[in-house]
Amino acid sequence: MDEQRTWWKEAVVYQIYPRSFNDSDGDGVGDLQGIIDRLDHVASLGADVIWLNPVYESPQEDNGYDISDYRAIHEEYGSMADWERLLEEVHDRDMRLIMDLAVNHSSTEHEWFKKSRRDEDGYREYYYWRDGDVPANNWKSGFGGSAWEYDEEVGMQYLHLFDDSQADLNWDNPDVREDVHDLMNFWLEKGIDGFRLDVINLVSKPEGLPDGDPSQDWVGIEHFADGPRAQEYLEEMAEATYDDYDTMTVGECIDIDVETASDYVSPDGPMDMVFHFEHMLVDMGDRWLTPSEWNLTDLKAIVSHWQTELDGWNSLYLTNHDQPRIVSRFADDGEYRRESGKLLGTLLFTLSGTPYVYQGQEIGMTNYPWSSLDELDDLQSIGKVEEAIEAGEIDSFEEVQQIVRDRSRDNARTPMQWDDSENAGFTDGDPWLSVNPNHDEVNVKQAEADEDSILHYYRDLVDLREDHEVFVYGDYTHLLPDHESVWAYRMELDGEAVLVTLNFSDTETSVTVDDAARTNDLLVANYDDAPTVTDANLTLRPYEARVHSLN
Template sequence: MSPEKHAWWKEAVIYQIYPRSFADSNGDGIGDLNGITEHLDYLAKLGIDVIWLSPVYESPNDDNGYDISDYRNIMAEFGTMEDFDRLLAEAHRRNIRIVMDLVVNHTSDEHPWFIESRKGKDNPFRDYYIWKDPGVNGEAPNHWESCFSGSAWQYDDLTGQYYLHCFSRKQPDLNWENPKVREEVFDLMDWWCQKGIDGFRMDVISMISKDQSFPEGPLNADGYSDMFSYVCNGPRVHEYLQEMNRRVLSRYDLLTVGETAGVTVEEAKKYANSEGTELGMVFHFEHTDGAANSDAVFGKWTYTPPKLAYVRKILNKWQLELEGKAWGSLYWDNHDQPRVVSRFGNDSEKWRVKSAKMLATVLHLQKGTPYIYQGEEIGMTNRHFSSVDDCADIEEKNAWQQLVVEQKLIDGKTLLKCFDCVARDNARTPMQWDDTPNAGFTTGKPWLAVNPNYTGINVEQALADKESVFYYYQRLIELRHTLPIIVYGRFKPLLEDSEEIYAYQRLMDGQVLTVAANWTDREAACPLFAADSCEELISNYDVHKEGFLQPYEARVVWEARR
């Protein structure tokens, strides 16, 4: 038997919903909670166990809901608390759990805590945030660059100090050094748990503890320094999470996953340790780091597809090094990442379906809890940016202003090409339900333009085609629910030098599961499927060629070696 401690969230499949773009029930062009409730039967048909909701709290929407002004209220655009309660009840009635997005590294500058904090240095809420005196010549305390370009510090005339914002200037960072802040966070978490939610996805949780000396790093050509080594995996982050676990998490049966920017495998073993003293699992970003695995134009901005050798090396490393020590999460895309079939596969009309199924196979048969991002299960693709006016995301707009307009480091045509490849708006185009106007997402004007290919790629079409990407995902989920080896079996990499094939085995109790996937649009030699005793579990081809994998072919076979 597997030595792994069993847990429901290890055996689950998670479906992320970006509410603004999922389904609009009232025709205002913005997805809402009632729209989600109306499509719960669709998600039940797919077979998922959990919905992770991107933020639905009250927010001025500077960063699409990740700037929260009231943690105990619902954004009016999404509905009411009564609508949320109905969604929760209806999901639970279908045996689907709800995980909330917890954003507590920062708040909105319109949150009552920050409004009070700005009023004066002696205000009781002043130390809820990170305020510093000006540096030399009245400049910012240091030259840290925010994640959204420009300085990470904002000057406030009222008190003559700067506040830290690792993201937008309207997202001031909370001061977790203040025990009152931690108390507030634990209280709001408990409030949601009392409501009956089933867990938390924790936004940039690795950034809650900063190096309190706020050191200056080497300046880059823009005159800024990298802040990440000083704000990620900080000196007290594990202390804070252990306190959170004692105070809240351990009191409920929850799924907890941390978005851990800058995490290493060694740090992940602490965050998601098998003793359960912090979180259940973490998200890492190594395999999606465009700057690391391709020829980046500038920072994250690239138009070069990731190389198999790099992606395989990273994923295999995490599989092997977490074994028996911590639990991992599995994902290709999310609200911050472009569409998987466009980034890692081939979204051409000829190969979209085959490569989408191939990529799903590679991910869902690995060890860890798999995440599906809305639309992934029907093979939705990236969109095309013809102008910066097509962008809604603050990260893209800031990059354009800084890199194209102000510093002239990139020409506009090149940056738009990068947007086509990795921009966050690729994931945020509305869900494609059918081939009616606006893809059945809304009867009004959608907040973000629908991808024009919705007439050929949509849920209605997928449900009518038994060979669609949807039914392939459904089968992968069924296999996970049926075969414990997929959840708890050991991971063994194969063919690690291949430039074309990603292959591995899962091993448990004398059983062997062999997975092989051709990442190219060419036939590739593959020596792994010669045994007559093997049972074919799933493949994206009906007919196989002995000794070879066809373009984007994926095969999974099972055998018992007792």
């Protein structure tokens, strides 16, 4: 394990999706002032860093990941003065701020794209344009349909790996890379503390843009994920921008394995961490609308592999703005919501790496019971369903309703639940996306008042991690790899050892763990009356989590 100490390895990161966090002006959309008003909640959790999803000027086709001006603030969120006050307020609370940045693509409303359409001043080469109205290859968009859009005014088609409002930038053009470096330095000079880099390993496409394997759900991914010059471009970017600052960087990397990730995050790599998706695909079938049942042994194997084989630093996350709510996905959002929410938090905070908490995770927010396609805002969910209907694979939304309920990104984007009032304390107006009907029971106000809540348990976990570096820098040993419901592992660092046991089952489960025979203090548990362990035999109650020190 790399034991070089740095602040971002020891940090707890709290992710804020501004559109859904807190609305200060009653227009139904979260904003920067709303975030400022709730910063004390984030600080009280023990967070060290805030990751802010995009707040740049944008048409909001993809909720800000379609950026039309990288140096301006979207008016629904406030002004640059509001953003500057937010940065000041974050720093005043001894926290840091990292900005989310999408530079694989820009909005088609960006001035670069407008000039590109006009073939002005060399801007045509800022994007991937091809002659004709027939797709230049068989690549698909991650949101469904072809990755090519015909522009009647230009008489050409352009590449978009996501929505057709998000045109892919041509990073082979050195002018594009220089402009990206300049805009990154603009924010670094304003005093931010780093970047989360959206789909950053897609920036290099191979010469000739060859056809992809048509059997893949995302056709072409073998060509545009970790393309031929991706490493080179990211190293150049780091050298020209954040290498000159005391920052943290985490890159979202599509379809990446641990060996390739090591190239990006090794001590000489261009980024500090990556977000990989292997564990997020554990319940993914051949296609988005054909999920598979997940099992714990697969999840354990993936996480354990990244704990032991990555040559670099781990990012630890179980959900974010693109993923379902964790208690609904990996545990029990009904009878055992409290216990299983605590269990998943125990997992997050006792592995080696930097943990990321997504807003609402700390109170056990759940998936939303979507009943129609009209309720959804998520371009991915809508696009996948409409594509399937158009292809004749399904007749209606109702056929895949439960799949959408389980998978939609909108599950994470429903407004933050602050209290049990009509709109959960998120807004005085009409919320842009429906508030989960269970907010009368699941909310911050209720969690604050309940000493046994998930929220208070998360605070205990943050304190535990701060007091025991073994959870930050320790070496991981997987103890029961083949057990179908219990996850047990040992963390060790400089003579300190701990045993973590987690029962991912709604039934009482007994296991034999040799390390249990030498347990000492109980460091944390999600049941108040965890019994004393005297031998190698453990009996764990439904969704029980225990962390013991070892003698």
